[in-house]
Amino acid sequence: MRPTPALAVALAAMMLVSMTIGAASVDLVHAFGDPRTMLVLLESRLPRTLAVALTGAALAVAGVLIQALVRNRFVGPDTAGTAEGAALGLLAITILWPASPLWLRMVAASVSAMATTALFIAIIRRLPVREVMLVPIAGLVLSGVLGSVVTFIGWQTDLMQYIGTWLFSGEFSGVISGRYELLWIAGGAAVLAWFAADRFAIIGLGDQVATGLGLGTRAVLRLGLAVVAVVTAMVVTTVGMIPFVGLVVPNIVARIMGDNLRRTLPVVALSGAVLVMACDLAGRLVIHPYEVPAGLILGGVGSVLFLWLLYRRPRHG
Amino acid sequence: MDKRGLSILLALAACLLLCAGLWMFQGLGGGNRGFILSLRASKLAALVVVAFAIGVSTVLFQTVAANRVLTPSIMGFDALYVLLQTLLVASLGTAGFASLPPGPKFMAEIALMTAMASLLFGVLLLKGSRDLPRMILTGVILGVLFRALSSFVGRILDPNAYAVVQSVSFASFNKVQPGLLPFAAAITALACLAAWRLAPRLDVLALGRDPAVSLGLRHRGTVLQVLALIAVLVSVSTALVGPVSFFGLIVAGLAHGLMRSTRHAALLPAAALSGAILLVGGQWLFERVLDQGATLSVVVEFAGGLFFLYLLLRGHIR
């Protein structure tokens, strides 16, 4: 069975379900005749469903990129200091210029996320031992350190409630039309990555190979960083961090389909969307009519998947 | 112990006394002295208990894991404690949980935690030691999983349970429940004593599994004993102040740096004392001088995290 159509069908089905679940029950068949139902659909359900799909897809693609950039399968945008970097940038601009326009905040978040991710890459390039598992550990600790800076500043400036929505398990319950559109930028960045897919695949093979093939590694590195940072910054500011998507989805896809990014990126994006969608649906159904944040569900599901990846036997040997 | 080691320990003890004196008597004012003193004394006791628990448990953990950059909470010990507590709240209900007497409840939690941690981390350490980095990553991810499960259970139960979970999920040196203190102090004292008595065997354990076995150490049994002690100490410190990931790292690093020895008879007291100095002195500085009582835990975590990255970059992880 080819993965792309199957995933697309699964995603479409879940999106339909997502449209119907919620406090007010919606009958899709008769919705077009009923302006009130239509309003619920267009103002709340559709935006939420789109937000979930966009987030999942974009984060999964960002995961592929950062894994190619650091050449390590056990990192993701949530374990490389990126999310905390975005929060730090937001915090800085909020404090320095409280009335700043939205676009400026997004730029600040993205730039700052890019800086911290670059810091992460600089750190792991200096790790003395070439030890695969040290890279994620360094990333987790760096995230922790940056997170404590964010928390500290948040405390000092009474901005803790914002920080809570950025860094703690992300959720989609607040998404309505007009408050999720930034995620389209994240989606756009992910599409951009697809156009440069071959370059990232080559970068993933190593600096020497890349240089041998005549590829300027710095430019690709910068492009990759930019995509990862923009995606993460948009997600963090709109719905809060969703853990593990960028970590496990690329691993699973690479295990089944290999590392030819031009072929795999669409599958990665679809799988990410499916995974987050499933977790969001689960979060909405498990204690209906209340909700459990999708980020929380992913924390559980994702860590189990991750442990499985860690302990599965390699296919050969 | 050699002269140098002994004199450093004495100096540390004197320094701790000094900090304690400052903490107790500085800026007493004229008002209700007895009340203020008893308040200060109970907080001092809490800080010292926590510092001893964290310092000793970290040194012990670094010894069983044969690694100088780990702490029990990096490996998810305290997350496990929080999860167990959440499950307790979940099965007893918030009201039932609150109505239990704190002492016996605490003991039961510790017993449960010891059993679970010995099982889980025993398997991890005894089976996984061939591939150290993978073992560490497993612990870290287990921690994430435990935290997610705690929040999840808290969420689906009821908001009150969630509040209980939240309150034990963040570190703060300012929220010690006085009711727990006597139990915590007694248990910590016993556990530290047990660790001290294990010291010669810990020296051998620190060599690594193969050399320890060939020297006739009962490796498995010793590892499990040490894990049980760690579980007890982590339970105490988490119950009192919440999860503190990196503080132990600083303390153990200090102990190694000061004593320049691998003898546990020297390392354990050094870690406990320097931890207590840092906490009592730090709390005095932040609360009385800088007027920022709540931020010590954040600062400690920050410094500890940086220290971890530094150790990593220096190639100390092995």
Added chain:
Amino acid sequence: MIRIDGVSHRIGKAPILHDITTHLPEGRLTALIGPNGAGKSTLLRLIGRLEPLQQGRVSVAGRDIAATPTEDLARVMAILGQQTSIASRLRLSELVGFGRWPHHRGRPTAHDHARVAEALEAFALTPMADRFLDEVSGGQAQRAHIAMAFAQDTDWLLLDEPLNNLDMAHARALMGRLRDLVDRQGRSVGLVVHEINYAAAWADHVIAMKDGRIVAEGSANEVLTEDVLSDLYDAPIAVASHQGRPLVLHHV
């Protein structure tokens, strides 16, 4: 005597040792030889209870290793594994000092200190006794590990490739010292060697292993023949004689 009775071992699903029955004679120097991956280290680790026995029995000087408390075994045999990595950062004197631990369990006496000094001296380590393990050369560190096993002062000494990293002179000195232990003090030694001529020159008893099985055992003259060796290493090997002992011409 060390008796090995029907020992089989597997790692995961892969069989490593197949039903091995043999012995290491008492008061002799026994050499284990064989190609890489033959299972020599695994066998030695099983004897030294570094690896739990899965099947079969091993007894050392009449004591079943599965039934004897490990602290008692540590006073009967000392084992040095092939990977000699020590987790903590130790001075050479401290490392060698740990060799006495089975005897004093944490409270060293003057006698223990004397034995440590003796072991350091025996392996020419006294001048660097206060240096850390990571501040000496590979061969010096290897000698320190051997000195630690030596200080353990046991009837049986099991060494896995002790000649690793040693220069010619120290390698010969070590073999001479082991010979001396056997001849004058009545100890017994088992060791894995790759340089077959050390086995030829110094060993009383040779056990040849391949693919987890024993292919030949006996005196050096019986085992180190052209037929056995060519078969063992899958390469034609000529054997000459030197002072009544075999001399293997594997390098030409």
